[in-house]
Amino acid sequence: MTLAARRPPQQDRARQTRERLLDVAGELLAEVGIERISTNMIAARAGLTPPALYRYFGDKYAVLEALGRRLMERQNAALDAWLARHAPGGVAAMADRIGSLLAENAAATRAEPGAVWILRALHASPQLVHVRLESHRHVTERLVDACVPHLGGIERGALWSRLRIAVELGFAADEMLHEEDRVPADVVLAETASMLRAALLDLTAHAS
Amino acid sequence: MTLAARRPPQQDRARQTRERLLDVAGELLAEVGIERISTNMIAARAGLTPPALYRYFGDKYAVLEALGRRLMERQNAALDAWLARHAPGGVAAMADRIGSLLAENAAATRAEPGAVWILRALHASPQLVHVRLESHRHVTERLVDACVPHLGGIERGALWSRLRIAVELGFAADEMLHEEDRVPADVVLAETASMLRAALLDLTAHAS
DNA sequence: TGTACATCAGTGAACGCGCGTTCACTGATGTAC
C-alpha cells in the first residue's frame, strides 16, 4: 500500500486519533518548523508509536496535506457563510462587505493550531504547493459564480483573473497579520479591504 | 567558531567558490525543495567536499540566509534605480509608475536561479523568516522616505502602515507570477499596479 | 628574480544521530447467532 491517503477510519476511537494527530502536527509545525517536524515526533506527541501514524496517513506529506486541507475547508466554510449572506445583494453589496470576509477568514485561520506555519508549509514544499493553489482557485471559482449573474456581458476569463488576484492578495493580507507586528491588524484588514473593494466596484462600472 | 557568518574570503578563487555555492544552492532549492536540500548535496554539486562549504558558511541556514539576502539586494537595486528616476516627481509620478516597479522587481526575481523557491524557503523556515521581514521593512522605509517630502502634514506611522501593506501585496503578486499559470503575467502586474496606484493616489488626497 | 615563510583554500575520512518506514504481532471493538 503506497497510496498517500488511507481509507477513512471506522471507529470513533480512530477518528479521534486521526484528529489528534492533525492537531499535534499543527502544534509541532509552529514549534519546530517544517524542516524539523518528523513522523516519529508527531506520533510521540500524540501518545502513539510510529506505525500507528501510518495507519492513517500514507506518508509524511499526507499528514501535512490533510492538515492543510482541514484548514482550507474551515476557511471555505467562512466563505460559504459570507456568500450566502451577501451574494444575493449583488457585486456592490459584496464589495461593501469584503472587510467582513477578510475578518472572518482571519478568524478561521487564527482558530487552527499552528495555522500560519501550515500556510507557510503549504507554500514551501514542492509536494504541497498544489493544495494551496487548488484552494485559492476554488475560492476564486465560487466568487466568480457569485458575481457573474450580476454582471451582464462580462467575459468570464477576465472576471476570473481579477478575482483570482484579489483572492491571492486577500490571503497575503491574512498571512501578514501573523508576520508584521508593526502594523495593527485592523489597519491591515481595513486597507486591504478598501483596495479590494475598489477593484470589485470597478467591475460593475464596465458591466452592461 | 559557531558564528553563522564567516569572515569574507580573501582571494578571488574563494570569492568565486562562494558565489558558486550560492548559485548551486538556488538550483537545488528549485529541484528538491527546502526539506531535502543538504549541505553535502550543495558541496557535491559545486564540486567541493563538505568541509569546504563550512569555510564560507557557519551552518546550513547561513547558506540559505546568504542566498536570500543576495536576492533581496538585487531586488533593492531595482528599487533604488526606480526611486532615482521617479521619486523627484512626487507621489503622483510614483503612483503612475508603480507598474514599472513591479515589472523590474519581477525581472530581478526571474534572473536569480531558483528565485521562487528561495522566496518560499524564506517564508517557511523559522530560522529564515526574519530575512524576508527585514527586507520588506527596508523597502517600506525607502518608500516612506521618498514620499514624506511630498506629503505635508501626514503622520509618518500611518504612511508607513499603508506602504508596508502595499509592499507586501506587491511581493505577493510577484510570487503569484510563478505560481498561477491561469492568469497571464501581464494581467497580474497590471491589476496589482492599478490597485496600488489607487492606494497611493489616495494618500495625496488627504495631504495638506 | 629567488626563496622562505605565512596565510588561505580545499581534502579524506569519519562521527553520532534521528529520519521515514516496515515487519510481525497483540489487544480492543463490533457482530452474528
Added chain:
DNA sequence: TGTACATCAGTGAACGCGCGTTCACTGATGTAC
C-alpha cells in the same frame, strides 16, 4: 445474554540511509626581503 469470530487500532523493535558537522591534514597563493 453469551460466546465465537472477524475486523480494526495500536505496539515493539528494528532497518538502512543520509543528514549536519568536525578533525587533522595537504596543496595553493601571496608576501617580505
